[in-house]
Amino acid sequence: MKTKEENCSMIKPTISKIGILTGGGDCPGLNAVIRAVVKSAILQHGWKVIGIEDGFGGLLVHGKARSLLFEHVKGILDKGGTILGSCNRTNPFEYKFKTNGKVITEDRSPILIETLKTLEIDALIVIGGDGTLSIAHRLFQMGVPVVGVPKTIDNDLASTDITFGFDTAINTATEAIDKIRTTGESHHRVMVVEVMGRYAGWIALQAGVASGADIILIPEIPFSLEKIFHVIKERAKIGRHDSIIVVAEGAKPKDGDRFVKRILEESADSIRLGGIGEMLVNRISDELDIESRETVLGHIQRGGSPSAFDRILSTRLGFGAVNLIAEGSFGEMVCLKTPRIEAVSLGEAVKELKKVSVELDIVQAARAIGVSFGD
Numbered sequence: 001m002k003t004k005e006e007n008c009s010m011i012k013p014t015i016s017k018i019g020i021l022t023g024g025g026d027c028p029g030l031n032a033v034i035r036a037v038v039k040s041a042i043l044q045h046g047w048k049v050i051g052i053e054d055g056f057g058g059l060l061v062h063g064k065a066r067s068l069l070f071e072h073v074k075g076i077l078d079k080g081g082t083i084l085g086s087c088n089r090t091n092p093f094e095y096k097f098k099t100n101g102k103v104i105t106e107d108r109s110p111i112l113i114e115t116l117k118t119l120e121i122d123a124l125i126v127i128g129g130d131g132t133l134s135i136a137h138r139l140f141q142m143g144v145p146v147v148g149v150p151k152t153i154d155n156d157l158a159s160t161d162i163t164f165g166f167d168t169a170i171n172t173a174t175e176a177i178d179k180i181r182t183t184g185e186s187h188h189r190v191m192v193v194e195v196m197g198r199y200a201g202w203i204a205l206q207a208g209v210a211s212g213a214d215i216i217l218i219p220e221i222p223f224s225l226e227k228i229f230h231v232i233k234e235r236a237k238i239g240r241h242d243s244i245i246v247v248a249e250g251a252k253p254k255d256g257d258r259f260v261k262r263i264l265e266e267s268a269d270s271i272r273l274g275g276i277g278e279m280l281v282n283r284i285s286d287e288l289d290i291e292s293r294e295t296v297l298g299h300i301q302r303g304g305s306p307s308a309f310d311r312i313l314s315t316r317l318g319f320g321a322v323n324l325i326a327e328g329s330f331g332e333m334v335c336l337k338t339p340r341i342e343a344v345s346l347g348e349a350v351k352e353l354k355k356v357s358v359e360l361d362i363v364q365a366a367r368a369i370g371v372s373f374g375d
Contacts, residue, residue, distance in 0.1 A: 022127045035073040125147050192280045
């Protein structure tokens with residue numbers, strides 16, 4: 001017997017109007033998804049498309065929804081960011097705000113659902129990472145016809161081979177590291193490049209390998225400062241007085257924890273990581289008396305024009321999301337199972353993060369060519 005959730009996902013109502021929103025951090029390819037949704041929904045099905053501004057927050061206030069027509073998505077395929085705006089602080093189930101100096105948490109999901117009814121939206125496409133899609137899953141359990149599209153530059157969603165935005169992010173990081181290497185070589189410096197990656201080290205790993213980094217530090221492999229010092233000293237012995245260290249913001253030492261820069265109580269995403277690159281530079285300079293510099297790539301990894309790969313993947317996923325709605329397959333997320341675009345339940349999609357395994361061939365290949373992971 002099918003569960004209530006499974007039966008709900010098989011309902012195939014008449015569709016005339018769909019909504020679309022982008023949640024969480026922005027990334028290259030979001031506009032390409034929006035464009036694919038709008039064009040395929042109108043051309044293939046004659047549906048109206050409503051764009052919800054600023055993520056789920058746009059469904060908690062009036063005036064944040066607008067029609068999307070061909071002219072609104074013209075020329076946005078190669079544009080970074082999202083024409084709808086995004087927000088990674090608005091969880092309708094745990095809406096946080098300050099009043100009289102205190103942080104209050106409130107469930108505003110009923111307001112969101114009522115807004116969808118008022119807008120006469122028959123189905124909602126939610127584009128986001130694990131946090132955004134977890135919210136989408138809860139809304140589906142409450143009866144909202146939802147379809148998900150995976151998005152994160154961290155590439156940490158286990159149910160899809162790759163997320164759009166990741167390819168562009170590693171290309172951006174690789175190009176930056178290539179440029180940083182030349183100045184490091186010129187001044188015989190150890191250059192530390194901090195990239196994004198709170199829980200998963202995919203960006204650091206792949207950008208590090210692509211740029212020929214000497215040391216790569218990721219959350220999945222706790223590092224030893226002594227090992228890092230040893231690698232740098234051994235390189236100096238053979239005349240290599242410059243080194244490149246690529247470190248994910250969520251990397252941590254064997255006897256410590258992640259470096260937290262700031263905590264915002266009123267935010268749903270309260271922890272702000274930062275400082276690991278600075279710590280490494282200070283320790284290397286103090287312990288080895290070698291000049292060292294830190295570069296934090298930060299949000300440059302999220303910006304800019306999407307790569308050709310991301311433009312194509314985004315287009316395929318946007319079209320796939322529209323197909324799921326046409327089939328009445330709600331509560332599912334489109335995903336890439338190379339070479340096909342398939343679907344998986346939202347519950348399965350957000351069950352676990354995809355982390356780097358030490359057994360992966362890319363990790364083994366990196367070790368084989370002399371890259372240290374600090375362990």
